[in-house]
Amino acid sequence: MPPLQQVPPEPSSPCEWIDTEVRVRYAETDQMGIAYYANYLVWFEVGRGEFCRQRGFVYRDFEKENEAHLAVAEAQCRYHSSAHYDDVLIIRTRIQEFRKRTVRFEYEVLRKDDDALIATGWTLHVILDKKGKMKSFPPDYAHFLKSEVTQKA
Amino acid sequence: MPPLQQVPPEPSSPCEWIDTEVRVRYAETDQMGIAYYANYLVWFEVGRGEFCRQRGFVYRDFEKENEAHLAVAEAQCRYHSSAHYDDVLIIRTRIQEFRKRTVRFEYEVLRKDDDALIATGWTLHVILDKKGKMKSFPPDYAHFLKSEVTQKA
């Protein structure tokens, strides 16, 4: 299945967002009556997994086939508005930057109902082998993720 | 270091409880303003780990040395009263039943402040090897856990 690069994106939209939905669980609220702030990093993970899947890169298989992990080196989240129990949130995910040994994902969290911007953030990842050492991105997997970068070259 | 069996317990107290403290985190509350019900299973795990440690059995080492896991087969919790943010809870843990291939832990959760009974519960565990098959308890580790049972024989 040929991935995205056959459909060159518009110059004005340098990068494709992939959307995933999550519904806020009761478990994810706190006594402030809103979603607890650490859950956004969990939702980013959900968005990231779905982004990879839709690009033809199943992260579960990646770990098994390469005996490697995509470890988080840094994470940032800005909370614009609160999310509440039972809200359906759209986690928009894209790759902001793809380098030999690192990849940076970018996220936007919107409430589906009213399109309100709830949060924005990013995570920076490194590839670690079984022993925890940094390694380059396996070429076959890099292919899926960097396709849009190639187009821009 | 000889474990517990050198100090025979009183007939009236058939089993020793080991206490661990946890303070309820904001992350653990929900919009009802109380600790979310799934967290009690996490606190049971904390109590269980501390119980083992104080009996001379460091669970982290157990996993590494035996390439085995103490998997949960069943869990039960009864919620008597609510726990709130910042409450210090005492997780009382003991072994209820020790068999060749299973061990059952029992728990009581009390609020330290007023000694209120918050929850009670138990978890049943089986030993699984690396491939997920049931196995007997490694003798050296069983020794630590079943010492009090031996005394009663």
Add this chain to the structure above:
Amino acid sequence: MPPLQQVPPEPSSPCEWIDTEVRVRYAETDQMGIAYYANYLVWFEVGRGEFCRQRGFVYRDFEKENEAHLAVAEAQCRYHSSAHYDDVLIIRTRIQEFRKRTVRFEYEVLRKDDDALIATGWTLHVILDKKGKMKSFPPDYAHFLKSEVTQKA
């Protein structure tokens, strides 16, 4: 209002199951490489919320309109097989027992891929008012939940 056992359900279809899907998150795994046992109670909550929604009872609205909560009095889970990262699980939910002041939900967790039974469990709930006192189920909401019992009578 007679509790459920006084109205014998049909032998063939005692109760309607409602299915919800969750995908196991990386956050929900532990170092054993499987879904951590407390997450099942979270998934039960997801199934319960979806059950209510599909019966015309939005739990979020219930809390607001009645200034009441459906607090958990007891929870039980039996772990039959392990769930892994990225598994799609089906949370099957139904009401096992409906009484004036309590409702018991029953759950089955299946892996969608191979239909394997992963877990079974139940939760018992009481209605608590704003001050934490037990109260009867508001009639209009009870209607949604016990409809199948009424229909079968």
Add this chain to the structure above:
Amino acid sequence: MPPLQQVPPEPSSPCEWIDTEVRVRYAETDQMGIAYYANYLVWFEVGRGEFCRQRGFVYRDFEKENEAHLAVAEAQCRYHSSAHYDDVLIIRTRIQEFRKRTVRFEYEVLRKDDDALIATGWTLHVILDKKGKMKSFPPDYAHFLKSEVTQKA
């Protein structure tokens, strides 16, 4: 009330760190065998709560007395090394910046055993009233937090 930058702290000891310990729970690990990245924000919360408590500011009381919340506006974490199950971590917390309507906490996470730097991060907070509107910090509580600045002035 002048914000922090107008009162230059001593070059040698700009700010007091307050340490809190947490032990990594099994629930907090993931299948990579390390602590899942979102938990650091939970541990930051634990450190923050303890920081406040030791400064004479019990956050639980603050919420009740002021009908206000210290909501998170932004969070950032850099992961330097992995934390593992059963590791005792020291969460070092201090105030980086105190303004009329915002406060920024800074964190360092160290492993107690070998003093390894595990993570660093910060969180930016705003005071929200009951209706979710920003408000100034109540003077009596501000007093506790900015005391070191005042003392040093």
